[in-house]
Amino acid sequence: MTYVDCLRAAITALKANLLRSILTSLGIIIGISSVIAMVAIGSGAETRVKESIESLGSNIMIVLNGSRTTGGARGGTGSNVTLTEDDAQALQRDIPSVEVAAPAVQGRFQLVFGNTNWSTSVQGITEEYMIARNWHIDQGRTFSEVEYRSAGKVVLIGSTVAERLFPGEDPIGKVIRINKVPVQVVGTLATKGQTPFGQDQDDVAFIPLTTAKKRVLGGRWVKSNLVGSITVKVREADSVADAEKQVTDLLRQRHRIPEGGQDDFNIRNISQFLAARAESTRVMGILLASVAAISLIVGGIGIMNIMLVSVTERTREIGLRMALGARRRDILTQFVVEAITLSLLGGLIGVALGIGGSHLIAQTGDWPVLIEAQAIMMAVGFSAAVGVFFGFYPARKASKLDPIDALRYE
Amino acid sequence: MTTPLIRTETLSKTYHIGGGDVRALVDLSIEIAKGEMVAIMGPSGSGKSTCMNLLGCLDTPSAGNYWLAGEDVSQLDSDALAHIRNEKVGFVFQQFNLLARATALDNVELPLTYGRVPRRLRHQKAEKALAAVGLADRMDHRPSQLSGGQMQRVAIARAIVNNPHVLMADEPTGALDSRTGAEIMALFQRLNAEGITVIVVTHDEHVAAHARRILRFRDGRLVADEAVAAPVRAAEAVAAAAGAVEAPGAASAPLGGPLVPEAV
Ligand SMILES: Nc1ncnc2c1ncn2[C@@H]1O[C@H](COP(=O)(O)OP(=O)(O)O)[C@@H](O)[C@H]1O
Ligand SMILES: [Mg+2]
Numbered sequence: 001m002t003y004v005d006c007l008r009a010a011i012t013a014l015k016a017n018l019l020r021s022i023l024t025s026l027g028i029i030i031g032i033s034s035v036i037a038m039v040a041i042g043s044g045a046e047t048r049v050k051e052s053i054e055s056l057g058s059n060i061m062i063v064l065n066g067s068r069t070t071g072g073a074r075g076g077t078g079s080n081v082t083l084t085e086d087d088a089q090a091l092q093r094d095i096p097s098v099e100v101a102a103p104a105v106q107g108r109f110q111l112v113f114g115n116t117n118w119s120t121s122v123q124g125i126t127e128e129y130m131i132a133r134n135w136h137i138d139q140g141r142t143f144s145e146v147e148y149r150s151a152g153k154v155v156l157i158g159s160t161v162a163e164r165l166f167p168g169e170d171p172i173g174k175v176i177r178i179n180k181v182p183v184q185v186v187g188t189l190a191t192k193g194q195t196p197f198g199q200d201q202d203d204v205a206f207i208p209l210t211t212a213k214k215r216v217l218g219g220r221w222v223k224s225n226l227v228g229s230i231t232v233k234v235r236e237a238d239s240v241a242d243a244e245k246q247v248t249d250l251l252r253q254r255h256r257i258p259e260g261g262q263d264d265f266n267i268r269n270i271s272q273f274l275a276a277r278a279e280s281t282r283v284m285g286i287l288l289a290s291v292a293a294i295s296l297i298v299g300g301i302g303i304m305n306i307m308l309v310s311v312t313e314r315t316r317e318i319g320l321r322m323a324l325g326a327r328r329r330d331i332l333t334q335f336v337v338e339a340i341t342l343s344l345l346g347g348l349i350g351v352a353l354g355i356g357g358s359h360l361i362a363q364t365g366d367w368p369v370l371i372e373a374q375a376i377m378m379a380v381g382f383s384a385a386v387g388v389f390f391g392f393y394p395a396r397k398a399s400k401l402d403p404i405d406a407l408r409y410e
Numbered sequence: 411m412t413t414p415l416i417r418t419e420t421l422s423k424t425y426h427i428g429g430g431d432v433r434a435l436v437d438l439s440i441e442i443a444k445g446e447m448v449a450i451m452g453p454s455g456s457g458k459s460t461c462m463n464l465l466g467c468l469d470t471p472s473a474g475n476y477w478l479a480g481e482d483v484s485q486l487d488s489d490a491l492a493h494i495r496n497e498k499v500g501f502v503f504q505q506f507n508l509l510a511r512a513t514a515l516d517n518v519e520l521p522l523t524y525g526r527v528p529r530r531l532r533h534q535k536a537e538k539a540l541a542a543v544g545l546a547d548r549m550d551h552r553p554s555q556l557s558g559g560q561m562q563r564v565a566i567a568r569a570i571v572n573n574p575h576v577l578m579a580d581e582p583t584g585a586l587d588s589r590t591g592a593e594i595m596a597l598f599q600r601l602n603a604e605g606i607t608v609i610v611v612t613h614d615e616h617v618a619a620h621a622r623r624i625l626r627f628r629d630g631r632l633v634a635d636e637a638v639a640a641p642v643r644a645a646e647a648v649a650a651a652a653g654a655v656e657a658p659g660a661a662s663a664p665l666g667g668p669l670v671p672e673a674v
Contacts, residue, residue, distance in 0.1 A: 001523050001524055001526075002523070002526065005523045012511050012512065013511070015511075016511050316507065317509060319507075320503075320507045320509075321520070321524070322468075322492065322495075323466075323468055323495060323501050323507075324495065324496065324501070324520055324521040324524060324568070325492050325493065325495045325496020325497070325521055325524035325525060326492060326524050327488070327489045327492040327493075327524075328488060328489070328492075329489075330492075330524060403468050403469075404463055404468055404469055407468075407503070407507070
C-alpha cells in the first residue's frame with residue numbers, strides 16, 4: 001500500500017467520523033493556535049522593543065540630577081540640581097570610553113503658532129546631544145555654531161510637533177512662541193518612533209542650551225552653569241557597565257561626595273532594561289514551551305485514545321485487509337498515517353486560527369504581532385510528531401492482530 | 411496430471427485453550443487439482459473453516475505440510491503469507507466483509523493496493539472484475555446501496571480481481587436467501603468453468619451439491635472424499651425461477667449470460 005493509498009484511506013476513515021475527528025483534534029487545535037498567537041504577540045513585542053532600543057541607542061546612559069531631602073520629604077529625581085556643564089566636559093575629556101557627554105536642560109512648554117498650540121517637551125541642547133542621541137535633520141538645517149553659543153532664537157521640531165502645529169504646511173522658517181519667546185523653526189527632526197516605554201520620541205522641540213537657559217527657563221538658570229541632565233554616549237567597542245562605573249567615580253569626585261556618601265545623581269541606561277527584557281523573554285519562552293507541551297501531550301493522548309477506539313471498532317476491517325494481502329507493516333503505516341493526518345489536521349486548523357487570532361489582537365488591541373514562518377513550521381512539525389508518537393501504539397496494536405481472530409471479531 | 415494446485419500431508423491444527431487441546435484439524439492429506447470445484451462439508455465445529463484458513467494461508471498449521479502451487483507454504487512468515495494471500499488466493503466470506511465507506515469499485519481495488527498495482531491499472535482490473543460478476547452499473551455504489559446478493563458479488567469480484575489460483579468461500583450463501591444463493595453458486599460455477607479453482611465451505615448439502623467433489627469433515631477429520639456425478643447446475647435453477655415469477659431482468663440477467671451491463 002503506498003502512502004497515497006494510506007492517506008486516502010485515512011481521509012475516508014476520518015470523514016466517516018467527522019465530528020469525532022474534529023473533537024479529537026481540538027486539543028491540538030487549541031494548543032497550536034494559542035502557541036502561534038502567543039509567539040506572534042511575543043515576537044511582535046520583541047521587534048517593537050528592539051526597534052525602539054535601536055532608536056534610543058544601547059550604548060547610551062543618561063545622568064540625571066539626584067533628589068533633595070528637605071525635612072524628611074524626598075523631592076524625587078532632579079529636585080537637587082548639581083550637574084553642571086563642566087561635569088559634562090570633564091566626562092567627555094577625562095574618560096576615554098566616553099565618546100560624547102551632552103549637557104541638556106528640559107521642560108514642558110506650550111508651543112504656539114498663530115492660534116494653534118501644542119504642549120511638548122522642550123530640550124535645551126548642545127551639538128553633542130545631536131550626536132549622542134543620534135538625531136538627524138529631516139528638513140531644513142541644524143543650529144549653527146553661533147546660534148549654539150549666543151542663544152539664537154531658533155528651534156528644531158520633532159515630526160509629531162510639526163504635524164500638530166503645521167498640519168499640511170511647511171514649518172521651515174515659521175516663527176513659534178515657546179513660553180512667549182519667539183523662535184524660528186530652522187529644521188525638522190527625522191522620525192524616531194516610540195521608546196521601549198511607549199513614549200513618542202518625536203514629540204519634542206530642541207533649542208540651543210543657551211537659549212533655553214537665558215530666554216525660556218530664565219530665573220536661576222540664566223547665569224548658572226547647572227544642567228538638567230548629561231547624556232553620555234559610550235564608544236561602540238567599550239562596555240557600558242565599565243563606563244558607568246567611571247562616570248560615577250568621576251562625578252562623585254567632582255561633587256566631593258565622601259566615601260560611603262550617597263550619589264547626588266542618577267544614572268539610567270538601556271542595559272538594565274535589556275537585562276530585564278532578556279529575562280522576560282526567557283520567562284515568556286518557558287511559558288510558551290510549557291503551554292505548547294501540555295496541550296500537545298493532552299491532544300496527543302486524545303488522539304491515542306480515539307485511535308485505540310478506532311482500531312477496536314475496525315478489527316474486522318483490519319482482518320479483512322490482512323486476508324486480502326496487507327502485511328503487518330501496511331496496517332501499521334495505515335494507522336500511523338491516520339493518526340498523523342488527524343494531528344496534522346489539528347495543527348493546520350490551529351495555525352489558521354492562531355494567525356486569525358493574532359490579526360484580531362493586532363487590530364483590536366493595537367498591539368504589534370509578527371507571525372514567523374519558523375513558528376508555523378515548528379507547529380506543523382510538532383503536531384505531525386505528536387501523531388507519530390501517540391499513533392504508534394494503537395497502530396502497532398492493530399498490526400499485531402491475528403487475521404482470523406480479527407475477521408471473526410463481532 | 412502435473413503438480414496439484416493444493417497438496418497437504420498430515421496437515422493439523424490444534425488449539426490450546428484452558429487445560430485441554432482442541433484438535434480443529436487432524437492429519438489432513440489431500441490433493442486438489444487446478445480447475446476443480448470442491449465443497450468442504452460437515453456439521454458446525456467440524457473444522458471446515460480451520461481447513462479453509464490453512465489452505466488460504468490465513469493461518470499456519472500446528473503440524474504437517476502444505477504445498478500451494480508446488481511451493482511449501484507451511485513455514486512461511488506472516489509477510490510471505492500476506493503476499494501469497496494477495497496474489498494466489500481470493501476469499502469470499504459469509505458476511506461479505508466489504509468496507510462500508512468505500513464504493514464497490516474501491517472495495518474491489520483493495521487487494522490491488524496491497525499488490526502495489528498502479529492506480530490506472532487497478533481501475534481497469536477492478537472494472538473488469540465487477541463487469542464479470544454483472545455489476546458494471548453498480549461501481550460507484552456503496553455497500554449500503556446494494557442488495558445482499560450484489561454485495562456478495564462485489565466480494566467475489568474483489569476475490570477474483572488479482573487472478574488468484576484459488577477462490578475460497580466460507581459459507582458464501584449463508585447470509586442470503588435461497589434464490590440469491592443460487593445466483594451466487596451459478597456465478598461460482600461460471601468462474602470455475604472459466605478456469606478458476608473454487609473451494610466452497612458449507613454445511614448445506616444442497617450448496618455442496620453444486621461442486622464436483624465433496625470433502626466431508628467430522629471432528630476435524632476428513633471422513634469422505636466423494637465425486638459428484640451430476641452437480642446441480644445453478645444457472646438453470648435461476649433461469650427457471652426467473653421464468654416462473656417473471657422477475658425483473660436485473661436480478662438474473664447477467665448470470666451465465668453475456669458480460670454486458672444490465673439494462674434497467
Ligand atoms: N481460535 C480458536 N481457538 C480455539 N478453538 C478454536 C478456534 N477456532 C476454532 N476452534 C475450534 O476448532 C473447531 C473447528 O472450528 P471451525 O473450523 O471453525 O469449524 P466449522 O467451520 O466447521 O464450524 C471447533 O471446535 C472450534 O471450537
Ligand atoms: Mg465455519
